[in-house]
Amino acid sequence: MKTISQLSQTTIRDHLNGSGLGLCSGPFNILITSSLPAIASGIQTLYANFPYTDSSDFFDFHVNIDTPKTIRRWYRPKVYFSVDGKRPFKPLPKNHALAVLEWGLNWCIANQAHQYLMIHSAVVEKNGIACILPGPPGSGKSTLCAALVANGWRLFSDEMALIEIESGLLVPNPRPISLKNQSIEIIKNYWDGATIGPKSYGTDKGTVAHVAPPVASVLRQFDKCLPAHVVFPKYMAESPVTVKPLSKSQTLIQLVESCFNHNGLGKTGFIGLSDVVDRCGCHTLTYSRLDEGIHAMEQLKAPPHV
Amino acid sequence: MSNLVIEAYRNPEAATLFSLKAWDTFVRQSRKANLLASFYTIFENHGLLDKIPSKPKTHLQAAHRFADKHATDIRWEIDKLSKAFDQLEQPLVLLKGAAYLAAKLPNCTGRVFQDTDILVAETALTKVENKLNQHGWYQAQITAYDERYYRRWSHELPPMRHLQRKSLLDVHHRIVQPTASLNPSTTKLLNSIQQLPASNVFTLAPTDMILHSIVHLFNDGEFDHALRDLIDIDQLIRHFNTDLKLPGKLVDRAEQLDLERPLYYAMRYLRLVFDAGYADEGECIHVKQKPNAVLIRLMDHLFINAIEGHHPSCERKGADLARWCLYVRAHYLRMPLHRLIPHLLYKAFQTESH
Amino acid sequence: MDQLSSTYRLCPDVLIKRWGNEAVVFHSASSDLYHLDEFSTCILARLDKQTLSHAQLIDAIQSHYQVDNLDQLKQQLTDKLNNFIRSDLVEIETI
Numbered sequence: 245m246k247t248i249s250q251l252s253q254t255t256i257r258d259h260l261n262g263s264g265l266g267l268c269s270g271p272f273n274i275l276i277t278s279s280l281p282a283i284a285s286g287i288q289t290l291y292a293n294f295p296y297t298d299s300s301d302f303f304d305f306h307v308n309i310d311t312p313k314t315i316r317r318w319y320r321p322k323v324y325f326s327v328d329g330k331r332p333f334k335p336l337p338k339n340h341a342l343a344v345l346e347w348g349l350n351w352c353i354a355n356q357a358h359q360y361l362m363i364h365s366a367v368v369e370k371n372g373i374a375c376i377l378p379g380p381p382g383s384g385k386s387t388l389c390a391a392l393v394a395n396g397w398r399l400f401s402d403e404m405a406l407i408e409i410e411s412g413l414l415v416p417n418p419r420p421i422s423l424k425n426q427s428i429e430i431i432k433n434y435w436d437g438a439t440i441g442p443k444s445y446g447t448d449k450g451t452v453a454h455v456a457p458p459v460a461s462v463l464r465q466f467d468k469c470l471p472a473h474v475v476f477p478k479y480m481a482e483s484p485v486t487v488k489p490l491s492k493s494q495t496l497i498q499l500v501e502s503c504f505n506h507n508g509l510g511k512t513g514f515i516g517l518s519d520v521v522d523r524c525g526c527h528t529l530t531y532s533r534l535d536e537g538i539h540a541m542e543q544l545k546a547p548p549h550v
Numbered sequence: 551m552s553n554l555v556i557e558a559y560r561n562p563e564a565a566t567l568f569s570l571k572a573w574d575t576f577v578r579q580s581r582k583a584n585l586l587a588s589f590y591t592i593f594e595n596h597g598l599l600d601k602i603p604s605k606p607k608t609h610l611q612a613a614h615r616f617a618d619k620h621a622t623d624i625r626w627e628i629d630k631l632s633k634a635f636d637q638l639e640q641p642l643v644l645l646k647g648a649a650y651l652a653a654k655l656p657n658c659t660g661r662v663f664q665d666t667d668i669l670v671a672e673t674a675l676t677k678v679e680n681k682l683n684q685h686g687w688y689q690a691q692i693t694a695y696d697e698r699y700y701r702r703w704s705h706e707l708p709p710m711r712h713l714q715r716k717s718l719l720d721v722h723h724r725i726v727q728p729t730a731s732l733n734p735s736t737t738k739l740l741n742s743i744q745q746l747p748a749s750n751v752f753t754l755a756p757t758d759m760i761l762h763s764i765v766h767l768f769n770d771g772e773f774d775h776a777l778r779d780l781i782d783i784d785q786l787i788r789h790f791n792t793d794l795k796l797p798g799k800l801v802d803r804a805e806q807l808d809l810e811r812p813l814y815y816a817m818r819y820l821r822l823v824f825d826a827g828y829a830d831e832g833e834c835i836h837v838k839q840k841p842n843a844v845l846i847r848l849m850d851h852l853f854i855n856a857i858e859g860h861h862p863s864c865e866r867k868g869a870d871l872a873r874w875c876l877y878v879r880a881h882y883l884r885m886p887l888h889r890l891i892p893h894l895l896y897k898a899f900q901t902e903s904h
Numbered sequence: 905m906d907q908l909s910s911t912y913r914l915c916p917d918v919l920i921k922r923w924g925n926e927a928v929v930f931h932s933a934s935s936d937l938y939h940l941d942e943f944s945t946c947i948l949a950r951l952d953k954q955t956l957s958h959a960q961l962i963d964a965i966q967s968h969y970q971v972d973n974l975d976q977l978k979q980q981l982t983d984k985l986n987n988f989i990r991s992d993l994v995e996i997e998t999i
Contacts, residue, residue, distance in 0.1 A: 273605070300569075300570070300571050301570060301571075301574075302570040302571070302573055302574045302577075302603070302605040302606060303574055304605070304609070306578065328578050328581070328582070329861075329862050356609070356612060357612060358612035358613070358615050358616050359608050359611055359612045359615075409615075505616075507619070508615075508616050508619055509615060509616075509619060510618075510619040510622055512615065
């Protein structure tokens, strides 16, 4: 399969400036156009292992990220993200372009991909045991996710679980893992050989940087898998590592609350999430040290019926 | 690229021959026109779903699923309204999307709309407003200017929002603004309402429902969804035209309700855009109300541009200007010029400052 | 409403997911979500299967719980049912 790493930076720029660069990201084909060098180099760094397709294909999202053709180009330059000509957010500073692209793609998926139940969570898999790690911002979900991936877990997503409604299967969509503030240094020190993109300073979320998904996760980005566990991670300074069972009904309530499109799917959504809870072991994980958290995750066995 | 939405609507079979690239354009055009979910139903009804490549089919299914839930929400809203109206000696008369949904009309599937619209006799407004307050609907927060505008010049109360459910309700006492040059009588409309089976919910009579949809398209100035609205009208007419006498009835009713000019335009563009066979009759009968040739040429240019060029992939030069002209025209139809200009200026200024 | 001549049933838009003594109820039209206590689970799980009268519900609860004060139980059930009706979870079917 043709991957982005086989393209020169000039070719990537030409595509982005012309009819678009067709990125195959899990179940989504994304056609990206942009005249910004930061986007070209960011894609080359973070999406190197991803396949691409030519512009005559079907694309799920047509996205553009550019500076407007006004004075804004020079004076406090800003970038707009647009999907099929529509701009869902306010413009943001130009040096956040790469982060804006990632947020924009998340927006596209969350707003259109209702063929899936979408849960705000990280998803990782090892030895056929896939774990859904829901967590609000600040729970340390992305940091733990990056550390698990550094330890050979397969990345499905650091941001949302995509669950096929008919089959209940988790659909991988490994994209760059978003790290914030101190997490960037923590992961840089923890994960030898991690490919970390440029930092965006002073965003709404503080300093943001993205880690490229490992090639093994990208190679298997079309291999779906049933979920085995739902684990609610919580980073707590100085805390010993503890894994506690969480009741099924509590888990379901929390999943409904973390589900982006539960209201939009109605009965189908509730039945789908109930099936996830039925199928999975349900736990909370409190940790302060990444190694202990990972060790606890590796002790999780497949529930009897998976 | 041409307008594939119109092509697929006129001949759903033709869509099965689309290339992947054409499907890509079709999905984007349909999404923009708010028709993606409707096309799922159209393809389903024609037994064509299996012939659609999986990628575009996924988008149709996802939109369909979402619209389906939206329909459940609106039915729930109608149920709540009917409970409030049970305590009034007033019929609950649904308009537009809510009416299509309650009456299970073919164009109800796949609509996603924000507000529920109802029609109430002007004399009953206070009573209805009070009852709705008791059931949790309150006026949404609007500016004092908008409030005055609504109360004085509009054909509806300021929009109401339910305290818990946050859903929006528009209470109309006329189907066009009191200042408009057209003057369809609400009493005549209310005298021919039709009760839906096993409920206390009413809709307008079929002819009136169609005429309302037409007035909404040609006089409301919201041309972003012109294509969707025209398809609505076509679906309604085809549904009710079982005895092939509907066009004649529409002409008669339009005369009674003072809506001949909009009907003329609707029939004209249904014929020009969809090649609708029934439209000839409706268009030709009332020659006396026909606009002059120059005006027709101008309107053809504006409407066809606005309807066919709804997405960048099929946009023609001047489509934005055409939509703007239609917006001003719609306001001109609703308000006398000396009120219109200050209103548009105020609105333009407001948009700018946001 | 006369309780003796009425039967109760779950509203059509309501889904209930139960694990033992705990359950979650979802109202698919209003999107309201409820985490049920044991007593409520006991009532709604039964109404999920069939339409029941007040008396039949009392029997069902008695088979599940040790009940000392029957009058108190009846009152509790009435209050609960009224609550459910207000929340559009349960509707009355008058014979």
